[in-house]
Amino acid sequence: MFQNLSERLEGALKVIKGKHKITEINVAEAVKDVRKALVEADVNYKIAKEITERIKEKALGQKILIAVEPYQLMIKIVEDELAQLMGGQKADLMLTGSPAVVLMAGLQGSGKTTFSAKLANQIKRQGRQVLLVACDVYRPAAIEQLKTLALQIGVDVYSEPENNNPVAIAQNAIQYAKANHKNVVIVDTAGRLAVDEEMMNEIEKIKKAINPCEILFVVDSMTGQDAVNTAKAFNERLDFTGVVLTKLDGDTRGGAALSIRAVVEKPIKFIGTSEKIDGIDVFHPDRMARRILNMGDVVGLVEKAQQAFDEKEAERLNKKLRQNQFDFNDFLSQIQQIKKMGNIKDLMSMVPGMSKMMKDVDIPEDAFKSTEAIIFSMTPKERENPQLLISGNGSGSRRKRIALGSGTSIQEVNALVKQFEEMRKVIKKINAMQNTGKKLGKIFGR
Known part of the structure; x- marks a missing residue:
């Protein structure tokens, strides 16, 4: 990025x-x-x-x-x-009305359907009941794509496959939402060119029929300056409330993100950071400026960690760490929590100075795949008692069996076990230092 x-x-x-x-x-x-x-x-x-x-x-x-x-x-x-x-401060999504209606607009291929599902997933996590509406009656399989994405996140989709009138579909969806106690309705529309008068008239009619509280213009950031010109044309017809920049994880020069706010005078509200269903971030102009200048985004990194890590799990792990009982089950749990935070390379770029260091480093999406395979190939007893693989009787044959079972080499298993043991030593030293500090505190306290 x-x-x-x-x-x-x-x-x-x-x-x-x-x-x-x-x-x-x-x-x-x-x-x-x-x-x-x-x-x-x-x-x-x-x-x-x-x-x-x-x-x-x-x-x-x-x-x-x-x-x-x-x-x-x-x-x-x-x-x-x-x-x-880029706007100075972040602009919140204003969900007002009963139900609150969000209308999506943009060019073909900008990522409206995928983003609609991402936004629905984010809003659902806030405890709201969300309904997705399939109003793209032109693109083949558009309705099925929305249904497939909705199934992943457990959100209902309203569609009328036999109806070719998106205005009527949108109106009927609002009534359905009211009858079924849905708080938020997200209307996915067909992609259209700003010069297509018939299609632009259609989306204006949809807007008038459903009176949305938010109209989000979804734009592919890889289209560069053309994205800004398109946004200007759409804004003149729809007077949208915010911009969504998709595909910022791709090979983009970034000009659209920097100048779209100044041209249309509408805030960038969200950015798409990956193809995954949780690849969505609220846009913070100050944080983005820091990242552009290779100063990182520590606050954003902490927020991602807070979203990914379970409080009860963290408390359980903290207790085990203090008692020097950290095992391979705990290690596996931490890997899975980190994976929830998103792309590893993107996370590393949020650490000040790391973006430059990671420039030519290729970190694959499945970076933890072999580590997980090795741990999954251990017996429950070996995971709970790592000493069996470190220095226990038959540790060599155990490692050989794990290598065969995980499809990795004995060297990879040895390296993981060694790294794990080194990590446990560090944890033990930290605990010893903390205990010494507590004892000194009691002595001086007396």
Whole structure:
């Protein structure tokens, strides 16, 4: 995500690095390179010019504090301007009405149907009853795709396969939702071109018929500056309430995300981060700015961890760790919790400085596959008592059997067992240090 832009901005700001003061010359040089980086990322030239003029004005107007280097100050100014360009603050989804109706709109292939299911899944987790509505009566198998996705998340779908009138389907769906106590209705519509007058009239009629509290324009961020032009055309007809950027995990230059907010003056509310059903994030302009500048997103990482980790499971594990009883069952549980958080490479990029380090590192989606296979090939007794594989009688033959059962090599099993043992030693040392601290506390307390 934004990898090319991040690298170019870093190169542009290196002009200031090592300087002891900000001058018109080094600021002008840095700003010129920042503007070039933004334009090459497919940001609208006019917007790129405006933002860099503001950066230059702020930089030259700042008094340098002794504790702050010019480079650090410049980074902060660029971060603030990028965040402001993308909206400044996050925009919440306003679900009002009974039921609250969300209308999805966009071009063909932008990912509306998939995103509709992702949004339904997120809203359902908040304790609301959600209904998905299949109003794409033109694309073959569109209704079946929505039903398949809905089945994964346990959400109902309203459809009328024999009805070719999406306006009537949407109206009937609202009545169905009221009768069946659904809090939120998400209406998935057909993809359409802004120049297709008949199709644009149709979605305007749907909007008028169901009076949605939110109209989300879904756009494929890989279409670059064309996405901005399309958003502008749709906004003139629908006056939508927010933008959704899909496929930000792909090979995108990022220009659409940076300039779409400034052009249509509507907030980016969500981003699609993967093809998985939970690959959806609320858009935070300040956090995105930090990630673009390779400063990470620790808050976002913590939030993902909070969503993935079960409180009771964490308490149980904490108790076992304190008692030095961590076993392979616990290790497996932690791997499965981490997998719930999303793509490992994307998670690593949220740690400050890691994005650059992970640039050429290929982390496959199934990175934990062999580790899980090895643990699953252990007997229940071996998982509960790791010592049997570390130094117990017949540990060698046990490891050989596990390698055969998991389809891995004896070397891979040996490496996992060794890593696990090293981890247990570290846990034991931490516990010993904590116990020593408690004893000293009691002594000094007396």
